[in-house]
Amino acid sequence: MPLRLGFDIDGVLADFRSAFRTTARECLGPQAVGPDNDGDTPLPLSQRDVEKVWAHIARTHNWWMQVGAYEPAEIARLYALARAARWEVFFLTKRPRSAGDPVQFQTQSWLERQGFYLPAVLTVPGSRGELANSLRLDLVVDDQIVNCVEIIGAGPAKTMLMIRDADPTLAKHATDRGIGVVTSLAEALPAVVRLQEILPTRIGKPLRLMDWFTKKPEAPLPLNPRLERPLPD
8 A cells, every 4th residue: 555654844854953043143143153064063052042043033934935955856756756656745844933924835835846746734733643643654754753752652653763963872762762764865765665665465454345446547647736737617
């Protein structure tokens, strides 16, 4: 059966940390944040400074549209794989509001810019475990180990932890709990394909009533469904 997949946005697809640091410089000045793009560790921000940055984000029109993608080509590849394998993909985020359009719409538009058309975006502030269970997800890719632990503790869904900066201790902590570890979306996608290959087949399971009837094969929608011509009146 086709996979049902969940992908976190920030830290997995979107480079939130860089966007936040850029905004911090605008609010607080370069001296408050430290060097950038030179390999140096940024200066830690106080709680008060962090709150100032978030307040600036809340006032900025469609701030979430400004966040860069880690691997835009891989997001487009995810879309192509999902279409070919008939995966159902859900994008999960806890992003707070900014001025302008709703966070859900900003995130949908952002994903389409990267080549993933008509994305299903869920803005969920609660437990990822409950969400994964209710959606009957097979796999969730997240950059927070607490979310991964929640998910595997709540039901049968598998998880992959995205660790973009090398952290052997965190990686071991995850693998010891049965959580897969990847360092990029390019590394994660082959693992998803492999999961599709090794999932048990439906042989021996009861079929739904509709499965007893054969349907005439239908032509799929174009790769970009927005190019499809509207039906005549």
